Amino acid sequence: MAIMAMENGADKIRINPGNIGGTDKIKAVVDVARERNIPIRVGVNSGSLEKDLIEKYGGVTAEGIVESALDKVKIIEDLGYDNLVVSIKSSDVMMCVKAHELIAKQTNHPLHVGITESGTIFSGSIKSSIGLGLILNQGIGDTIRVSLTDDPVREIEAAKLILKTLGLRKGGIEVVSCPTCGRTRINLIDLAGKVEKMVSGYDLDLKLAVMGCVVNGPGEAKEADLGIAGGDGCGVLIKHGEIIKKVPEEELLDTLRYELDNWNE
Numbered sequence: 001m002a003i004m005a006m007e008n009g010a011d012k013i014r015i016n017p018g019n020i021g022g023t024d025k026i027k028a029v030v031d032v033a034r035e036r037n038i039p040i041r042v043g044v045n046s047g048s049l050e051k052d053l054i055e056k057y058g059g060v061t062a063e064g065i066v067e068s069a070l071d072k073v074k075i076i077e078d079l080g081y082d083n084l085v086v087s088i089k090s091s092d093v094m095m096c097v098k099a100h101e102l103i104a105k106q107t108n109h110p111l112h113v114g115i116t117e118s119g120t121i122f123s124g125s126i127k128s129s130i131g132l133g134l135i136l137n138q139g140i141g142d143t144i145r146v147s148l149t150d151d152p153v154r155e156i157e158a159a160k161l162i163l164k165t166l167g168l169r170k171g172g173i174e175v176v177s178c179p180t181c182g183r184t185r186i187n188l189i190d191l192a193g194k195v196e197k198m199v200s201g202y203d204l205d206l207k208l209a210v211m212g213c214v215v216n217g218p219g220e221a222k223e224a225d226l227g228i229a230g231g232d233g234c235g236v237l238i239k240h241g242e243i244i245k246k247v248p249e250e251e252l253l254d255t256l257r258y259e260l261d262n263w264n265e
Helices: 023-036 051-057 062-078 093-103 121-136 152-165 188-199 249-261
Strands: 013-016 040-045 084-089 173-177 206-211 226-230 234-239 242-248
Touching: 023 040, 023 062, 040 062, 051 062, 062 084, 062 093, 084 093, 093 121, 121 152, 152 173, 173 188, 188 206, 188 226, 188 249, 226 249, 234 249, 242 249
Parallel strands: 013 040, 040 084, 173 206, 206 226
Antiparallel strands: 226 234, 234 242
């Protein structure tokens, strides 16, 4: 068992499978955690599963991941400490989901969930959304981590959106936008990107639609609180599915910003 060194000011100690340390070493970590009243995170990654468990289950499996984690939990509990957080992760989305379904039935310790090594911003966000969606929607999980090969800020943005989509987090503007089609008379991709960037600074709990045309835009944005739709050199501001203002295309963003600055619903 590899014991991760605790940095000054750290709020937890992490214990991961790997090179097995003696009970004395584990006890020393437990003693420090008890002294400082901080949790120990027991982490098991499918890529570091012990050889005996791989042999037992004929490969890396959800069952092996769970057994590895619970073995470490028992060692620490036998030392008289139960302030634990368990983290079991895999880059295999469905294996990770199954492992969480299994372990949730066998322990009451908080679970830190995530899809590890999920990839770049595109592939990683999709894998994390599917995996975390399936896990969290069953009521499993206490904290989450979206693991992306990108700026850590993007991990937080993705995590917030996943939680908001599942109805587990309030606040923040949800942007919905339509795909481009033959009726589009505006640079919809550029507009949607600018809107998403602009609204990130608002702490409003509302849905905002960015539509590509004024033909179907208002109807398709009916479920949104606020929206804009582009026309041929112009655009419209939509509120609760009704067009309330028509403006030149270059004024769409400023018009939307004004509405957000003065939003009182």
